[in-house]
Amino acid sequence: MADIAAAAGVSPMTVSNCFKSPHKVHADTRSKVMAMAATLGYVPNLIASNLASGNNRTVAALVPSLRNSNFAKTLEGLSDYLRTRSYELLLAVAEHPELEERVVRGLLGRRPAGIIMTGSAHSEETINLIRQADVPVVETWRDTAPSIDMAVGFSLFDAARDIANMMVGKGLQHIGWAGYNDPDNERYVQRRQGFQQAMTEAGLRSDLLFHTPESAGFATGRLAIETLTRQEPRLQGLCCVTDVVAAGALFECMRRGWRLPEQFSVAGYGDYEIASEVPPGLTTVKTNGKDIGRAAGEMLVQKIETGRVDSIIRKVPYEIIIRHSL
Amino acid sequence: MADIAAAAGVSPMTVSNCFKSPHKVHADTRSKVMAMAATLGYVPNLIASNLASGNNRTVAALVPSLRNSNFAKTLEGLSDYLRTRSYELLLAVAEHPELEERVVRGLLGRRPAGIIMTGSAHSEETINLIRQADVPVVETWRDTAPSIDMAVGFSLFDAARDIANMMVGKGLQHIGWAGYNDPDNERYVQRRQGFQQAMTEAGLRSDLLFHTPESAGFATGRLAIETLTRQEPRLQGLCCVTDVVAAGALFECMRRGWRLPEQFSVAGYGDYEIASEVPPGLTTVKTNGKDIGRAAGEMLVQKIETGRVDSIIRKVPYEIIIRHSL
DNA sequence: CTGAAAGCGCTTACAG
DNA sequence: CTGAAAGCGCTTACAG
Numbered sequence: 001m002a003d004i005a006a007a008a009g010v011s012p013m014t015v016s017n018c019f020k021s022p023h024k025v026h027a028d029t030r031s032k033v034m035a036m037a038a039t040l041g042y043v044p045n046l047i048a049s050n051l052a053s054g055n056n057r058t059v060a061a062l063v064p065s066l067r068n069s070n071f072a073k074t075l076e077g078l079s080d081y082l083r084t085r086s087y088e089l090l091l092a093v094a095e096h097p098e099l100e101e102r103v104v105r106g107l108l109g110r111r112p113a114g115i116i117m118t119g120s121a122h123s124e125e126t127i128n129l130i131r132q133a134d135v136p137v138v139e140t141w142r143d144t145a146p147s148i149d150m151a152v153g154f155s156l157f158d159a160a161r162d163i164a165n166m167m168v169g170k171g172l173q174h175i176g177w178a179g180y181n182d183p184d185n186e187r188y189v190q191r192r193q194g195f196q197q198a199m200t201e202a203g204l205r206s207d208l209l210f211h212t213p214e215s216a217g218f219a220t221g222r223l224a225i226e227t228l229t230r231q232e233p234r235l236q237g238l239c240c241v242t243d244v245v246a247a248g249a250l251f252e253c254m255r256r257g258w259r260l261p262e263q264f265s266v267a268g269y270g271d272y273e274i275a276s277e278v279p280p281g282l283t284t285v286k287t288n289g290k291d292i293g294r295a296a297g298e299m300l301v302q303k304i305e306t307g308r309v310d311s312i313i314r315k316v317p318y319e320i321i322i323r324h325s326l
Numbered sequence: 327m328a329d330i331a332a333a334a335g336v337s338p339m340t341v342s343n344c345f346k347s348p349h350k351v352h353a354d355t356r357s358k359v360m361a362m363a364a365t366l367g368y369v370p371n372l373i374a375s376n377l378a379s380g381n382n383r384t385v386a387a388l389v390p391s392l393r394n395s396n397f398a399k400t401l402e403g404l405s406d407y408l409r410t411r412s413y414e415l416l417l418a419v420a421e422h423p424e425l426e427e428r429v430v431r432g433l434l435g436r437r438p439a440g441i442i443m444t445g446s447a448h449s450e451e452t453i454n455l456i457r458q459a460d461v462p463v464v465e466t467w468r469d470t471a472p473s474i475d476m477a478v479g480f481s482l483f484d485a486a487r488d489i490a491n492m493m494v495g496k497g498l499q500h501i502g503w504a505g506y507n508d509p510d511n512e513r514y515v516q517r518r519q520g521f522q523q524a525m526t527e528a529g530l531r532s533d534l535l536f537h538t539p540e541s542a543g544f545a546t547g548r549l550a551i552e553t554l555t556r557q558e559p560r561l562q563g564l565c566c567v568t569d570v571v572a573a574g575a576l577f578e579c580m581r582r583g584w585r586l587p588e589q590f591s592v593a594g595y596g597d598y599e600i601a602s603e604v605p606p607g608l609t610t611v612k613t614n615g616k617d618i619g620r621a622a623g624e625m626l627v628q629k630i631e632t633g634r635v636d637s638i639i640r641k642v643p644y645e646i647i648i649r650h651s652l
Numbered sequence: 653c654t655g656a657a658a659g660c661g662c663t664t665a666c667a668g
Numbered sequence: 669c670t671g672a673a674a675g676c677g678c679t680t681a682c683a684g
Contacts, residue, residue, distance in 0.1 A: 001662070010670080012662080012671085013671050016661095017670085020663080024670090029670085043434045043455075043459065044435055045437060045660095046435035046437075047376055048377055048661035051374055051660090051663090052663040052676050053676080065402070066392065067398060067402065073393070075392055075419075076392050079392075079417070083418075083429070086432070088418070088433070089416070089417050093405040093406070103409070106412070109369050109372035133369065244599070251603055254580060254605055276544075278577055279581055339656080340654060340655070342677095343653090343654085351653065370678080372678095374676070374678040375677080375679070378678045378679040379660085380660070380679090
C-alpha cells in the first residue's frame, strides 16, 4: 500500500479510503490511485486489515468427511451464500473425533467471524474451546437444541419414521433395516430409531436390523438382504439408512430376479442422483443439503453482523419422493 | 497475550517464546505461563502472527465443484496432508469461470502460502493475478506443462485410449462414446480425444459420439444408448466419460434385458464405489484422487518451505480395473 | 533465560 | 477531500 501511495503521490490513508470508502475521495485522485494499483497488481492485504479493524470476513467450517455427498452439498450451499456476502471459507475435515480439538484450535487461531459444524457428536473439550472463543456457531443437520449456539436441519427421526410408515401402509409385515453401525454418528442412530418407532407403533418386529461400517457403502444393502432373509425368510421389505445402501439392495434384488415392488420393497434416504436412475426408481426421503448450507450461512452472517438471529433453530423441510421400489 | 503476560507476571515476549520456542524459556516460568494460558482459554492469534512474521500457514484451494467426487477426494487427500504439516485450508468453490477472478482476488487477499487449483481452463486475468502474487501454485488433474507453476495428475487422454483399446481388443466393431459437452472442461475433452484416437488407430468409426450437459449424470448413459443405437443399430459397446454415465448405461441395458458382456459392453471411468456394485460390475479406469491431493500438498509445501521442488510435474498412476461389463 | 524497541500492513478516530 | 498519529497482536533482532 505504501508503494502505491508513494507512486500516486498521496498518503497511505487516501489509498485505504479509495478501497474502503471510495466516495470519500475525490474522483481524480481515486482514479489515479486505482490505476496505479492496477499496474502494480496490488491486492489489499486482508489479514492486516483484519488485525487493524478487528473484523475478519472468514467463516470456518468443520466437516467429518467430504465423501458424504450431503456434506458436500451443504458446503456448496454455504460457499455460494458466503460468496455473495464476501466471506471466505476456511475448511477443516476431521474424520476422527480425537482430531477435532486440535483442528478446532487451528481454526480458532485464525479468528473466524463464525463457525459451521456438521454432524457427529462433539467432545466436551471442543465445545468448551468454542464457547470460550465466544464466536457465533451453527450446527447443521440438527434440529434439536444446539449444543453451542444455533442449529439448522430437520428431524432425521421423523423422516425415517415417515418412510417406514409408508412401507407399513403398503401392508408389509416383515420389514428389515440396513444401516451403518457408527455409534458416534447420531444421525444414523436417529434414523434407525425412527424406523423402529414406526415398526413398534404398527405392532411389527423392530429387531430385524443389519449394520456394517459406513465404508461398506453399496455392499451394505446386499449383505443386509443376505443376512436378514436368513434370519426371517418372510422378509418383504428393507428400509435403508441411505440411498447408496438402498441401491446396493436393489442391485441384489436384480441379481436374484426379484420384481419390485410386487415381490420385495426397498426404501432409501437422501434422494441422491442414483435414486431416480436405478431401476425401478427408488422411493426415498429427499433432504436438501444445499438449503441447509445456505440457511446455515444466513443465520451465521445475520448473527455476526447484527448480533442477533430470528430463531436459534431453523427447520429445513424434507419430503418423501415416491417412485417404484415400494 | 498481554493479559496472560500480566497475569503470569512476565513480558509478552516470554509468553510468545513459550509457544514458539519453548526450549528458550525456563521450565518453571513456562509452566506458569502455560497454566495461565489454559485457564484463560487463550488461543494464539495466528493472523497477528502471520502479519508480524510474514509467514502464513494457510493454503488456498480453488475447485469448480464439490459434487464431483474426484475433487472431493483430492481435497480430502490434500486436507489430510496439510493437517500433518499444520497448514490450514482456505477453500473457494467457483463453478463459473466468470466468478474465478473475483474468487481468486479474495483468496490472494488472505496472503496464502500456496494455492491449489483444480480442473477447468483458467482465464488470462486469473493467471496474471496469481503470477503477480508470486505464490507457489499446483494445478491438479493435469500432467501437461503447468500454466503457472507446478502440476500433478496423469494423462486423461492415455487412460481413455487404454480402456477404449480394451474394447477394440475384445473384437468390438461399433463403439460409441457417451460424454459431457462442456467445452471449458478440458478434462472431458481429453478423454473423448483418447477414445477417438483408439478408434482411429483401429480403423473404426470415431464419430459415434453423444453428449449432454454434466448435470444429466446417469441419464446421459441411458440417452446415449437410445440415440446411438438409432444412429448405428449394430452398436456393440459404449465407452463413457465417467462411471456415473456408465452406470446409467448399465441400468438402461437392464431395462432392455441385454446380457453383458455378451450382447453389449460398457466401459467406465473413475472406479467410483458404484463401479464394483452395479451388476455385472463395471470395467473402468481407476484414478486415485486422494493420491493426487496428497501429492499436490507435498509439492506445494516443499516449494513453500525450501523454495524448490524435485520436479515441476508429478505423475500419479492410473490403472484399468477389469470386471464384467466388458 | 528475559525483555525493551521497532515494525508487519492496515484502520480508527481525528484534525486540518 | 486529505493525512498525521496511534494501535491491532504478534515477531524479529537484539541487548542485558
